[in-house]
Amino acid sequence: MDWINAILQGILLGGLYALFAAGLSLMFGVMRFVNVAHGDFIVISAYGALIVVAATGVHPLWATFVVVPGMALLGYVGQRILLNRTLGEDILPPLLVTFGFSIIIQNVLLEVFSADSQKLQAGWMETASIPINQSISIGVMPLLIFASALIVIAGLQAFFYKTSLGRVLRATSDDQDTVRLMGANNAKIFGYATAIASAVVGIAGVYLAMRTNFDPSVGPARLLFAFEAVIIGGLGNLWGTLAGGIILGVAQAIGAQIDPGFQILAGHLAFLILLVVKPQGLFPKMKG
Template sequence: MTWFNAILQGILLGGFYALFACGLSLLFGVMGIINLAHGDFAVIAGYVAVVLVPSTHLPMVLGFLVVVPIFALGGYILQRTLFQSALNRGDPLTILLVTFGLSIITENSLLQAFSANGQSINIGSLIADSINPNNVISISDISLVVLIVAVVVLGTLQLVLSRTSIGRMIRAVADDREAAELVGINHRHVFGIAAAIALATVALAGLASGMITEFAPSTGTSNLLFAFEAVVIGGIGSLWGTLVGGIVLGVAQQIGAQINPAYQILAGHVVFLAVLAVRSRGLFAVREAA
């Protein structure tokens, strides 16, 4: 039963990783951006919530109503200015250096403004509530909520991408930017919208991390590596793949931790490398880009 519990906890953790990873997957899949500042953006979301939400008299749990629109707008502006200038240079390393610079700037600005102390988003009694079907298994309510949010967000995104006209445009520019331009799509605007969606999801991930555990200016980087692992295990271009990738990683880590707490992260890495060795494009990779 303890093993069953480990798998269950892994699935819950995987939901969080998937939520974290889906914005990364979108930026990577659509614009080819390896966003090294993704983890730091999530940390900013936590601080924005801590600073702004109390003044709106909303309960903290509803903080996303404030933070997500700010991040979506910020994502659009960031893409249309800085990221687009970097993409215009035509060298993938330019955007890597830009996001790397943003990561350093963000982390140290937060350090300057809020100190290195950990913070969390106070959601009152919800943090302690859990479902206990027996004395071994304990499902924390907030983790379950995060998993559900991740499934809903990824499902909605999948629907938007496959069924709506903006989704078709995003897929079109991701596949072939020049051809999309020829049929009259403004790829810069579409990139902006994709970035807005990506930043909206990273805001949710940042809030989730602030509710489940603590965050500090330096927590971005470790979450970033797990999110990258989830994206690569799942395969670029497949959002359901990202969800499965997150869950595979989460389960691997929890089973590793069950064997020996020191092996938690290592077990995740081993599974990641094993997936690469067997299927180097991830479990659910969409057909090879032409």
């Protein structure tokens, strides 16, 4: 029973990891760009929620309405002003600039908020659970996060396949040069892509703050989880990313069941094994 429970919790945890990963996947898909500071932006969102809650006293979920547009704006402006300058044939500039951001963000957060661990109180949601039988129950919060992940991914999918901007983003992913001949301004398109990815990062950050303790140094680990979910699922496939998140969550839960110190290591090892066995990911994008 313990094992079934662990797997169940792992699946739900995978929803959070999919939320971490969706933004990373989207930015790589459109711009061939890996944001090393991705995890730190999730942590910024968490602190953003902390500020909103501290200032207004509302339930953390309401903070989403401030954090998500705030992150989208930050993402758009940051992409237009800074990151677009780094994009080109050479992979070094975007990697190293965002790696620099990662260190800068962690240390600024450290100066402003100290190294103390924080957590947002979500009230009744934290303890409420739905009993399945005597020994297994599903927490309301993990369920809410998992459902949000489903909604976000379905929403992104609909956006990509049903709207004209979504179509342009897919075309940009295929061929950045030719899409300019369609009247699309790459600099703007990249700004939109980062804005959307950052909005998802905002959601992920609020949930991170509600679900676990966080401090300025936890960003890189979130980047690695997100990265692993993307690679396990296969590049350019958002439902695959969800599957990748779930596999990672389950691997961690099983690891934790063996030994609490083994949780994160088990996730990384599962990722490396899958990387060796299926280097293209479990669900590589089908070329149409």
